Amino acid sequence: MDVLFAGLGSMGMGMALSCLKAGHGVQGSDPDPARLDTLIRQGGQPVAAGGPAADALVCVVLNADQTRAALFGPQGLAGRLAPGGVIVACATVAPDFAREMEAEATARGLLYLDAPISGGAAKAAAGALSIMASGQPAAFAAAAPLLQAMAETVHHLGDQAGPGSAMKAVNQLLAGLHIMAMGEALALATAQGLDLARVQQVIGVSAGNSWMFQNRAPHVIAGDYAPRSAIDIWPKDLGIVAAMAQDAGLPLLLVETALAEYRAASAAGLGRLDDAVITRHIAARAGLALPDGGQD
Amino acid sequence: MDVLFAGLGSMGMGMALSCLKAGHGVQGSDPDPARLDTLIRQGGQPVAAGGPAADALVCVVLNADQTRAALFGPQGLAGRLAPGGVIVACATVAPDFAREMEAEATARGLLYLDAPISGGAAKAAAGALSIMASGQPAAFAAAAPLLQAMAETVHHLGDQAGPGSAMKAVNQLLAGLHIMAMGEALALATAQGLDLARVQQVIGVSAGNSWMFQNRAPHVIAGDYAPRSAIDIWPKDLGIVAAMAQDAGLPLLLVETALAEYRAASAAGLGRLDDAVITRHIAARAGLALPDGGQD
Numbered sequence: 001m002d003v004l005f006a007g008l009g010s011m012g013m014g015m016a017l018s019c020l021k022a023g024h025g026v027q028g029s030d031p032d033p034a035r036l037d038t039l040i041r042q043g044g045q046p047v048a049a050g051g052p053a054a055d056a057l058v059c060v061v062l063n064a065d066q067t068r069a070a071l072f073g074p075q076g077l078a079g080r081l082a083p084g085g086v087i088v089a090c091a092t093v094a095p096d097f098a099r100e101m102e103a104e105a106t107a108r109g110l111l112y113l114d115a116p117i118s119g120g121a122a123k124a125a126a127g128a129l130s131i132m133a134s135g136q137p138a139a140f141a142a143a144a145p146l147l148q149a150m151a152e153t154v155h156h157l158g159d160q161a162g163p164g165s166a167m168k169a170v171n172q173l174l175a176g177l178h179i180m181a182m183g184e185a186l187a188l189a190t191a192q193g194l195d196l197a198r199v200q201q202v203i204g205v206s207a208g209n210s211w212m213f214q215n216r217a218p219h220v221i222a223g224d225y226a227p228r229s230a231i232d233i234w235p236k237d238l239g240i241v242a243a244m245a246q247d248a249g250l251p252l253l254l255v256e257t258a259l260a261e262y263r264a265a266s267a268a269g270l271g272r273l274d275d276a277v278i279t280r281h282i283a284a285r286a287g288l289a290l291p292d293g294g295q296d
Numbered sequence: 297m298d299v300l301f302a303g304l305g306s307m308g309m310g311m312a313l314s315c316l317k318a319g320h321g322v323q324g325s326d327p328d329p330a331r332l333d334t335l336i337r338q339g340g341q342p343v344a345a346g347g348p349a350a351d352a353l354v355c356v357v358l359n360a361d362q363t364r365a366a367l368f369g370p371q372g373l374a375g376r377l378a379p380g381g382v383i384v385a386c387a388t389v390a391p392d393f394a395r396e397m398e399a400e401a402t403a404r405g406l407l408y409l410d411a412p413i414s415g416g417a418a419k420a421a422a423g424a425l426s427i428m429a430s431g432q433p434a435a436f437a438a439a440a441p442l443l444q445a446m447a448e449t450v451h452h453l454g455d456q457a458g459p460g461s462a463m464k465a466v467n468q469l470l471a472g473l474h475i476m477a478m479g480e481a482l483a484l485a486t487a488q489g490l491d492l493a494r495v496q497q498v499i500g501v502s503a504g505n506s507w508m509f510q511n512r513a514p515h516v517i518a519g520d521y522a523p524r525s526a527i528d529i530w531p532k533d534l535g536i537v538a539a540m541a542q543d544a545g546l547p548l549l550l551v552e553t554a555l556a557e558y559r560a561a562s563a564a565g566l567g568r569l570d571d572a573v574i575t576r577h578i579a580a581r582a583g584l585a586l587p588d589g590g591q592d
Contacts, residue, residue, distance in 0.1 A: 166488035174504030191544035192462035208470030210506035248487035250582035286546035
């Protein structure tokens with residue numbers, strides 16, 4: 001297949017290279033010329049004006065505004081697709097926005113897959129992502145060779161746009177709360193003089209365990225806040241969750257509290273650091289010292 | 297060993313029967329005569345006034361006040377121990393309280409193991425609990441045959457009382473927050489029209505997963521709130537966590553929010569139901585209908 005990639009960040013680049021490895025032709029687009037150079041060195045091409053129409057467009061940008069611009073804006077790439085081509089939209093967005101984009105695609109004779117991704121940069125590079133997908137059967141069929149190249153697991157969540165993004169929002173609600181719960185737990189453990197590596201070990205075999213605890217606690221224990229996933233993801237993603245809840249008349253008190261805390265951490269200058277640094281944000285209020293990796 | 301059990305509830309009974317199975321002599325005490333009858337039918341005895349001094353006292357009551365009364369109150373059983381006998385204290389209490397009880401035991405020539413338990417009634421019955429324990433090496437040594445009978449895993453967390461209870465508090469912080477995070481997640485999923493069984497399946501292989509999500513979501517999906525672990529545990533246990541945090545000058549915003557929510561759920565009459573019913577408490581605010589098992 002000939003596939004266009006809008007967005008060659010840590011996720012998009014891995015997905016584009018996975019498609020190249022699988023034998024697809026890849027044309028990429030990114031505001032950063034260095035990212036595009038990397039793709040070209042690996043066998044990809046820049047999106048060419050006036051080239052032949054492509055079969056698919058994978059959009060791996062940050063948010064709804066960027067998605068709309070990358071698809072249908074003045075520089076948008078939807079116009080570069082052949083009739084019946086498929087858009088695979090991977091940003092975390094509200095389900096209503098996904099439905100709006102699907103309607104816009106349909107009006108232009110294109111297919112649309114609501115396909116938020118999960119798994120991080122390493123799994124993107126390995127072609128082993130999880131994709132929480134919904135869309136018309138024709139959209140799934142058209143995207144199948146790409147999904148196979150990029151994902152280990154594709155969750156089929158419904159036959160129109162919306163449920164894919166809704167499922168991603170539910171996952172982000174849990175993930176964002178679990179990271180902050182870890183921060184509060186490790187701050188309390190520090191106040192109590194417990195050894196944090198021992199705490200991680202005990203929690204790992206106890207009812208308090210979570211995927212995020214085991215994934216992020218090592219960052220705190222090492223004092224290493226080089227960003228694998230940054231604090232600034234959470235004001236965005238929990239903001240989407242909070243807006244969805246508000247639309248449903250559903251007060252979610254933990255989400256609202258965590259959203260305020262992540263915004264406060266970002267405002268305190270921690271936004272670009274790894275999200276495990278929320279632990280330091282919490283512990284600092286009591287003057288508690290956490291392990292210091294010396295990087296920041 | 298001759299061991300006294302103070303408290304024959306769902307946890308204490310299982311632990312007492314595990315000790316009987318391992319060949320220890322067990323004398324039990326419980327305010328409910330039916331519980332004591334059960335123990336006697338399985339080969340145990342009631343705690344006899346004026347009987348020979350025992351080797352150990354396992355205290356499996358609800359909270360600090362009950363622990364103090366069961367050990368050192370007018371009806372307390374510490375006086376029934378031989379010199380050098382060991383107290384195994386299993387309630388979830390504050391670390392400072394555990395240290396106070398250890399000092400009291402030491403003053404009476406007794407050993408003390410700060411030994412909160414985790415795992416639930418089924419694991420108690422199977423002799424397969426996790427115990428988060430701290431105490432003097434002599435206390436561990438004296439209690440070893442009982443720990444072997446009751447537990448699959450004994451975490452050695454320090455050589456005096458305190459760290460055992462601190463570790464349990466950290467676990468309860470996480471567990472209590474994760475249950476409520478599940479409640480918010482399933483309420484949002486319901487508002488979005490997602491199938492909850494499918495949500496559980498997807499979360500199980502995603503970054504939003506937690507031990508509690510996988511354990512409690514089936515109760516919500518079945519609409520079955522028969523209590524395995526009741527809402528009323530959480531005002532108590534998160535109350536301990538909040539008090540510890542306050543003593544350390546450490547504001548924990550998620551804990552404070554969750555504590556208020558659990559108290560509200562209890563005040564709304566849900567206190568005796570399974571703690572997964574927090575989902576219904578949250579969803580009810582938006583008039584969302586969850587699966588109804590028909591039991592309540």
